[in-house]
Amino acid sequence: MSDRPLPTETPPEPAAEQGDRFAALYPSEEGIRAQVARRQRVATGWRVAFLAATSLAVVILSTLLLSIINQSFGLVAEQTDIPEAQLVADHYKSQVLGATNVLLATEDDADIAAGIAADANGIGLLGYAVYADNGAALQALSVDGVAPTAETVATGTYPLTRPLLLYSSAAILSDKPQVAAFLLYTLQHAEEVMSELGAFPADATALAEQAAALATTLGLDPAAPIDPAAYEGDIVISGSSTLNPVTREIARRFRGEGFQGAIKISSVGTVAGFEAFCAESADLVDASRPITTVETAACAANNLTPLSVQVGLDPVVVAVNSANTFAADVNGEQLAALFTTATNWSEVVAGWPADAIHRFLPTTDSGTMDVFVNTVFGGRTLADLPYDALVQIFKANVTAGRCRAIEAEQRFYADSFVCDTEEAFTARCQSDAAPTGCVLEPRDKGSLVALIQADVVNPVVQQAWFLAESLFRREEIMAEARQAYPTADVHFRRWLTLDFLTRPQSSQPELAGVRTAILGSLWVVAIGILVGFPVGVGAAIYLEEYADKRRRFNRFIQTNINNLAGVPSIIYGLLGLTVFVRVLEPITSGAVFGVGDATTANGRTILSAGLTLALLILPVIIISAQEAIKAVPSSLREASLGLGATKWQTIWNHVVPNAIGGIMTGVILAMSRIIGETAPLVVVGASTFITTDPTGPFSKFTTLPTQIFQWTSRPQQTFLLIAGAAIIVLLVLLFILNAFAIYLRNRYARRIG
Amino acid sequence: MTTLAHDPSGGPFAIEAQALNIYYGSFRAVKDINLRFSTHKITALIGPSGCGKSTVLRAFNRMNDLIPISRTEGTVLFHGKNIYDADVDPVQVRRRVGMVFQKPNPFPKTIYENVAWGARINGFKGNKADMDALVEESLRDAAVWDDVKDKLFQSGLSLSGGQQQRLCIARAIATRPELILMDEPASALDPISTLRIEELIQDLKKNYTILIVTHNMQQAARASDYTAFFNMDTDRAGYLVEYGQTDQVFTSPKSEMTEQYITGRFG
Ligand SMILES: Nc1ncnc2c1ncn2[C@@H]1O[C@H](COP(=O)(O)OP(=O)(O)OP(=O)(O)O)[C@@H](O)[C@H]1O
Ligand SMILES: [Mg+2]
Numbered sequence A: 001m002s003d004r005p006l007p008t009e010t011p012p013e014p015a016a017e018q019g020d021r022f023a024a025l026y027p028s029e030e031g032i033r034a035q036v037a038r039r040q041r042v043a044t045g046w047r048v049a050f051l052a053a054t055s056l057a058v059v060i061l062s063t064l065l066l067s068i069i070n071q072s073f074g075l076v077a078e079q080t081d082i083p084e085a086q087l088v089a090d091h092y093k094s095q096v097l098g099a100t101n102v103l104l105a106t107e108d109d110a111d112i113a114a115g116i117a118a119d120a121n122g123i124g125l126l127g128y129a130v131y132a133d134n135g136a137a138l139q140a141l142s143v144d145g146v147a148p149t150a151e152t153v154a155t156g157t158y159p160l161t162r163p164l165l166l167y168s169s170a171a172i173l174s175d176k177p178q179v180a181a182f183l184l185y186t187l188q189h190a191e192e193v194m195s196e197l198g199a200f201p202a203d204a205t206a207l208a209e210q211a212a213a214l215a216t217t218l219g220l221d222p223a224a225p226i227d228p229a230a231y232e233g234d235i236v237i238s239g240s241s242t243l244n245p246v247t248r249e250i251a252r253r254f255r256g257e258g259f260q261g262a263i264k265i266s267s268v269g270t271v272a273g274f275e276a277f278c279a280e281s282a283d284l285v286d287a288s289r290p291i292t293t294v295e296t297a298a299c300a301a302n303n304l305t306p307l308s309v310q311v312g313l314d315p316v317v318v319a320v321n322s323a324n325t326f327a328a329d330v331n332g333e334q335l336a337a338l339f340t341t342a343t344n345w346s347e348v349v350a351g352w353p354a355d356a357i358h359r360f361l362p363t364t365d366s367g368t369m370d371v372f373v374n375t376v377f378g379g380r381t382l383a384d385l386p387y388d389a390l391v392q393i394f395k396a397n398v399t400a401g402r403c404r405a406i407e408a409e410q411r412f413y414a415d416s417f418v419c420d421t422e423e424a425f426t427a428r429c430q431s432d433a434a435p436t437g438c439v440l441e442p443r444d445k446g447s448l449v450a451l452i453q454a455d456v457v458n459p460v461v462q463q464a465w466f467l468a469e470s471l472f473r474r475e476e477i478m479a480e481a482r483q484a485y486p487t488a489d490v491h492f493r494r495w496l497t498l499d500f501l502t503r504p505q506s507s508q509p510e511l512a513g514v515r516t517a518i519l520g521s522l523w524v525v526a527i528g529i530l531v532g533f534p535v536g537v538g539a540a541i542y543l544e545e546y547a548d549k550r551r552r553f554n555r556f557i558q559t560n561i562n563n564l565a566g567v568p569s570i571i572y573g574l575l576g577l578t579v580f581v582r583v584l585e586p587i588t589s590g591a592v593f594g595v596g597d598a599t600t601a602n603g604r605t606i607l608s609a610g611l612t613l614a615l616l617i618l619p620v621i622i623i624s625a626q627e628a629i630k631a632v633p634s635s636l637r638e639a640s641l642g643l644g645a646t647k648w649q650t651i652w653n654h655v656v657p658n659a660i661g662g663i664m665t666g667v668i669l670a671m672s673r674i675i676g677e678t679a680p681l682v683v684v685g686a687s688t689f690i691t692t693d694p695t696g697p698f699s700k701f702t703t704l705p706t707q708i709f710q711w712t713s714r715p716q717q718t719f720l721l722i723a724g725a726a727i728i729v730l731l732v733l734l735f736i737l738n739a740f741a742i743y744l745r746n747r748y749a750r751r752i753g
Numbered sequence B: 001m002t003t004l005a006h007d008p009s010g011g012p013f014a015i016e017a018q019a020l021n022i023y024y025g026s027f028r029a030v031k032d033i034n035l036r037f038s039t040h041k042i043t044a045l046i047g048p049s050g051c052g053k054s055t056v057l058r059a060f061n062r063m064n065d066l067i068p069i070s071r072t073e074g075t076v077l078f079h080g081k082n083i084y085d086a087d088v089d090p091v092q093v094r095r096r097v098g099m100v101f102q103k104p105n106p107f108p109k110t111i112y113e114n115v116a117w118g119a120r121i122n123g124f125k126g127n128k129a130d131m132d133a134l135v136e137e138s139l140r141d142a143a144v145w146d147d148v149k150d151k152l153f154q155s156g157l158s159l160s161g162g163q164q165q166r167l168c169i170a171r172a173i174a175t176r177p178e179l180i181l182m183d184e185p186a187s188a189l190d191p192i193s194t195l196r197i198e199e200l201i202q203d204l205k206k207n208y209t210i211l212i213v214t215h216n217m218q219q220a221a222r223a224s225d226y227t228a229f230f231n232m233d234t235d236r237a238g239y240l241v242e243y244g245q246t247d248q249v250f251t252s253p254k255s256e257m258t259e260q261y262i263t264g265r266f267g
Helices: A016-025 A029-072 A084-097 A109-117 A128-133 A150-155 A170-175 A177-196 A204-218 A244-256 A270-278 A293-301 A332-341 A367-376 A387-397 A400-409 A422-430 A445-457 A467-472 A474-484 A498-502 A515-546 A552-564 A569-583 A606-630 A634-642 A647-675 A679-684 A704-712 A717-752 B053-059 B090-096 B111-121 B128-141 B161-174 B191-204 B217-223 B246-251 B256-262
Strands: A073-079 A102-106 A122-127 A138-140 A161-169 A235-239 A263-267 A284-287 A306-321 A358-362 A460-464 A489-494 B013-024 B027-038 B042-046 B070-078 B097-100 B179-183 B209-213 B226-232 B238-245
Touching: A029 A073, A029 A467, A029 A717, A073 A467, A073 A474, A084 A332, A084 A367, A084 A387, A084 A445, A102 A109, A109 A122, A109 A128, A109 A138, A109 A306, A109 A358, A122 A128, A122 A332, A122 A367, A128 A306, A150 A306, A161 A170, A161 A177, A161 A270, A161 A367, A170 A177, A170 A204, A177 A204, A177 A235, A177 A244, A177 A284, A177 A306, A204 A306, A235 A244, A235 A270, A244 A263, A270 A284, A270 A293, A293 A306, A306 A367, A332 A367, A358 A367, A387 A400, A387 A445, A400 A422, A400 A445, A460 A474, A460 A717, A467 A474, A474 A489, A498 A515, A498 A717, A515 A552, A515 A606, A515 A647, A515 A704, A515 A717, A552 A606, A569 A606, A569 A679, A606 A647, A606 A679, A634 A647, A634 B090, A634 B097, A634 B161, A647 A717, A647 B111, A679 A704, A704 A717, B013 B053, B027 B053, B027 B209, B027 B226, B042 B053, B042 B217, B053 B179, B053 B209, B053 B238, B090 B097, B097 B161, B111 B128, B111 B161, B128 B161, B128 B191, B161 B179, B161 B191, B191 B209, B191 B217, B217 B246, B226 B246, B226 B256, B238 B246, B238 B256, B246 B256
Parallel strands: A102 A358, A122 A358, A235 A263, A235 A284, B027 B238, B042 B209, B042 B226, B097 B179, B179 B209
Antiparallel strands: A073 A460, A073 A489, A122 A306, A138 A306, A161 A284, A161 A306, B013 B027, B013 B070, B226 B238
């Protein structure tokens, strides 16, 4: 078949002249080098420009992030009507004092000691000094294996230790030099006197530093000892019985060194001491605990700014009768039982006798009780208290009218009334304007705690400082705040807390949270994606695979979709308002399904908002899905069709799986867009203030960005701070949703790969 | 040139084109094609680039339908029925007329799934074991079994070009078509792979009617029973110049043009 000769001609030589002509049009060898170098310089220039653009973006984004973080943490001066900790402590104090067999409750440690000494089943709480005086008749229990000794107290390992303090005010110290002298003298002699009395002085250097600081503020020579003979006038001291023997001994020496005036010392307990001080009837307070904000507030009413020095430490002793052979060491839980729930010893520890516990206690007002409750029940919050106790706290701290109004809103108990009466409540429910309490289930504990926090604790942030200043100007801010808000508690606060995530909206920024908004956002975005995704991908498949692009009508539709992607979102909001909220109201309100929310019964629901957002993202999803479908090579379609597959089999088995990565990228972009969308939702009717969680597509709602927008438009600074925290929540939410979508995309893409 | 109605072989015909004219928009790509293909024979379609070989080949399983601007006039008789009749579903046609493309195009799925998918969508009723057997046999028939038997569940894209093409052949024969259209199946392959594909095509002849487009004269001469030579007319439309037994076309072509083309003097 191929015996014919192969072609013999050689290929024609390229015409030399022509080759030269074109070669001459290129630069010479040297020129080529220069030309390549020039092109490389241009390339480098562009690379630098792109690097600069990237760096700029990174800088801007990190500045944004830092400024948000800066806003979300920092010092605050927080004012409360009654601190939550005090409500909790009061509850436990009443538990302790209300326990069975409280044989004695007194201010006087000596009486407590005597009581325990005389009762084999006695147990009690008292200061170390008095315990030491009655050493033979009493024995001290160790707590968590630590007995109260000089060493364990000084190192702070014995848990029931409290500071011993002396309080005065700058005004008193400057008005009455004799008081200032006595205070300084006390600091100078505390170590010696307290050691002699068997009490626990503060660290020697700490005492010396405090003395030096005080002397400097008073304009005295820090190095020179006080000469009592140089002073005259009265000194009135009031307060803790624990510190009383020390003060007495110091006063004796003060007089002994020639003081001419009178020193009046009364042992009335720390609480009464502060009361006297703030009422301007005492110059110095012997205190066995720091002053509370409530007491500070009382002092502030008389223009007194308290000032304190610490002279010593005092362990509270848990003492039992020396004849008690079984109890030696207790832990926190057993302590709680010993002083509250248990009636017999055997209820505390199984092997102990079944005899009744006889309790000898200090009073509510004593520092001993404070330190005991704070140590044993410290760290508990209102949420740890039983429901009944919370009801009592609420009732005790609000007006009767407020309490009735709250009960009308939602009852405390299903079968009884706390502030209202049965008849009055029934009558109210029969009137036209029946309150919601007539139909609602009784409150739960969470809502009651929230109520107490809002009505009783009532925290108000007087001022807040951003993170940067809080870190770098801490001391100045502290001083500033003490000056401007003497009764406020200055502490470091994270605005982004677990509480912030789980609490509903509130008109008090200190108590407001984003739970309602997070749930609203999730619902709305879910509906938007669930509707927008299938419709958008379906449309993209139709436009790419079925529609004949040569037809003018299809090109017109395509152009319109491209344009819709650029329409401002507010227009979609208006469309949603007209179509979903108004025209389709029976459907979007849930009325036709009979499931609508009776309290709203209009179309401003999650469903309307979700559908509006679905419209908003349709163009984005369609366009990105179209691009992804276009990118599937036609050779794949031919391979599939060539095997006898139908068009649909080809699309479903080959086109969509190969395009899914790109399609999902579009969905992720769409989700990122709608999760931050505000304007259309405001138009469609996101609630401005809503505290109830959405329960379904027909609920009223708010979303995170809406909430942030509303908070930022409030005048109070605190709302700006929680808006910052909410922005972080929004970013994290977005991050989580995107990560989930990307995970799905990768998983699916791997499966088809 | 006048149209030649060839009937070189006699015997039963697998498919027949009558007065076939194919247009892309207003451009007529091929004109007045009359061709019959004998059952269980290999027919090579040769001709210079752009003369419409692929266009004609694709007319036999209505692949040109996928090109929106294309239009086909004339008749293609398959089992006595014009496949371009309005009541014919192109899917039915493609089910029975398989195709192997110039560029290997395995699915981005596993090797196993590449072969099994066609069977599955076409109603293969066997159980898992039957499917396994079908996949293995198809891969063996396509002479690629030894290359892939240890990695059946890796992606088809992980194979070499030659292996991919044989996989595509396995995919095509797994559905048991009557006809296999091959458009330059070895053009992207090295000489060794090309030879293997040629041997493979010889083996397949037992069961299938094969139409193969090729630019490789040796290949056409070696591997085919019949050869159809196309050329481009002055209006750039392709037409059939000569059709006959391969030996005859290569040793004593009737047309001067054929002779020039196969000796490499033009094209
Ligand atoms: N999709 C298309 N749209 C428009 N014109 C096309 C299209 N496909 C092919 N053509 C034209 O039809 C003519 C025949 O093309 P075809 O691909 O059938 O040639 P061929 O013989 O297969 O060439 P080759 O040997 O290079 O593959 C060419 O002029 C080509 O430009
Ligand atoms: Mg071709």
